[in-house]
Amino acid sequence: MNTVDAAGAPEPFASLADEAAALDAADPLAAVRDEFIGAESTLVYFDGNSLGRPLHRSAERLERFVHEQWGGRLIRGWDESWMELPFQIGDTIGRSAIGAAPGQTVIGDSTTVLLYKLIRAAFDAQHASDPARVEIVVDTDNFPTDRYLVEGIATERGGRVRWIDVDRASGVTAEALHAAVGPQTAVVVLSQIAYRSGYLADAPALTRIAHEAGALILWDLCHSAGSVAIEADAWGFDLAVGCTYKYLNGGPGSPAFAYVAGRHQASLAQPIQGWMGNADVFAMGPEYVPSPGMRRFLSGTPPIVGMLALQDTLALIEDVGIDAIRTKSIALTEFSIRLADELLAGLGVTVASPRDAAERGGHVTLQHPSMRAVTATLWAQDVIPDYRDPGGLRIGLSPLSTSFAETLAGMIAVRDAVTAAGRP
Numbered sequence: 001m002n003t004v005d006a007a008g009a010p011e012p013f014a015s016l017a018d019e020a021a022a023l024d025a026a027d028p029l030a031a032v033r034d035e036f037i038g039a040e041s042t043l044v045y046f047d048g049n050s051l052g053r054p055l056h057r058s059a060e061r062l063e064r065f066v067h068e069q070w071g072g073r074l075i076r077g078w079d080e081s082w083m084e085l086p087f088q089i090g091d092t093i094g095r096s097a098i099g100a101a102p103g104q105t106v107i108g109d110s111t112t113v114l115l116y117k118l119i120r121a122a123f124d125a126q127h128a129s130d131p132a133r134v135e136i137v138v139d140t141d142n143f144p145t146d147r148y149l150v151e152g153i154a155t156e157r158g159g160r161v162r163w164i165d166v167d168r169a170s171g172v173t174a175e176a177l178h179a180a181v182g183p184q185t186a187v188v189v190l191s192q193i194a195y196r197s198g199y200l201a202d203a204p205a206l207t208r209i210a211h212e213a214g215a216l217i218l219w220d221l222c223h224s225a226g227s228v229a230i231e232a233d234a235w236g237f238d239l240a241v242g243c244t245y246k247y248l249n250g251g252p253g254s255p256a257f258a259y260v261a262g263r264h265q266a267s268l269a270q271p272i273q274g275w276m277g278n279a280d281v282f283a284m285g286p287e288y289v290p291s292p293g294m295r296r297f298l299s300g301t302p303p304i305v306g307m308l309a310l311q312d313t314l315a316l317i318e319d320v321g322i323d324a325i326r327t328k329s330i331a332l333t334e335f336s337i338r339l340a341d342e343l344l345a346g347l348g349v350t351v352a353s354p355r356d357a358a359e360r361g362g363h364v365t366l367q368h369p370s371m372r373a374v375t376a377t378l379w380a381q382d383v384i385p386d387y388r389d390p391g392g393l394r395i396g397l398s399p400l401s402t403s404f405a406e407t408l409a410g411m412i413a414v415r416d417a418v419t420a421a422g423r424p
Ligand SMILES: *Cc1c(COP(=O)(O)O)cnc(C)c1O
Pocket: 110, 111, 112, 113, 143, 145, 146, 191, 195, 220, 222, 223, 243
C-alpha cells in the first residue's frame, strides 16, 4: 500500500494527512498504484503527464519480447505479427482511450512528425478544393512544436497563420474560435488540454464551430489521451494526434498515434511518402501508390520496441474504465488546489489552472516567481514536478499511479521549498 501515509506527515498537517488517508482508502483505483515500478518508494512523482511511470508488467513484456520475439523469431517476426502491430495497437487506443471505431487509428512516428504529416495533408486537401482556404488557425499558447509546425507549413505551402491569443491561465473558448474561423480557414489545430494551464477545451463544441466554417480540425490529444474521456467519432473529429509516453506510460520517446476519420482517409495525401505507406509494401514497385486505409499515413519501418509497453496501460484503462480514471483525476486536482489554497496562497503562490473541474485536465499549474529554483530544490529531494516558463510549477497527477498521500507529501514539500526560496 501507499508508504507516504498519514503517519508520514509532519504534526501541523495531521488533519490533512487524515483526509488524504481517507481519500486513499475510498479510492477504487488505489491498488493499481502498486502495479507501477517505484510505487513502494517515498519519491513523489508529479510528472506522469510528461513521462508516465512504467508498470511492472511492462518490464516483463519487454524482457519477454527480446528473448522470445526478437531473439527467437528474428526477421520472421515482421510477417508473423509486427507488421500489424501499429494497426492493432491503434485500434486498441481507439477503443479504450479515444472513442474511435477500428481502422482509423495507427501508431506512427513521433507526435511532431505525425502532426506535420496530418496538418500538411489537411491543408493541401482543403486548399485544393477551395483556393480561398489559406489559413491555419492555432492559439498562441499551444505547445511549441504545434506552433512551429504550423508556421513552417504555412510558409512551405504559401498559407497564413491565424493566431488566437489566449489567456495563459485558461485556453481556447468557443467565442475565440468563432472569431478566428471563416471561409479563409483551411485547418484548425488545437490541444484538447493545454500543456501549461491544464485547460480542458470543449472539444465537441469547438469541432462544430470549425465545421460550420468549412474547416477541418486537428486535435492534439497529448495531455488528454488516457486522462479524460474522448469521443473522436461521436464528436466528429477529423484528425487527431497524441503522445503515448505521457498518460499511456509507453516509455521515453515511445511513438505517437494518429487518428484520421474514415471519411477523410482516401482524400488525404501525407508528405513523407515512404515504402511503408505504399499500397503493396513488398512489391517494391517503381512508384509510390498510397495504400488505402491508415497504412498511407506510415512512412518507414514501425518502431516496434517503442510501442510495446503502452499496451499494458491500454489494458488497464479497458479494465478500470476511463470514467473511473477521470473521476480520480478530478479528485486529485481538486485536492491539490485545496492544498494550494491552504498551504501556499499565503506565500504568494497562485493557481494558474481552471478552478472549474469541467474545464480542467489532469494537471494543476502553480505560479510564483521563484518556481524555477523551487523545482531544482524539489528534484534534489525526490519530489518531481516540472517547470514551465514563466514561473509555472506543474503538478501532474496521473490517476493510475498517484495517491492522495503522495499528493499531500509533495504539496508540503512545495510549501517548504517556496518558503526557503523566499528567505534571503
Ligand atoms: C508532449 C507534447 C508534444 C510532444 O511532441 P513530441 O514530438 O513527442 O516531442 C506535442 N504536443 C503537445 C500538446 C504535447 O503536450
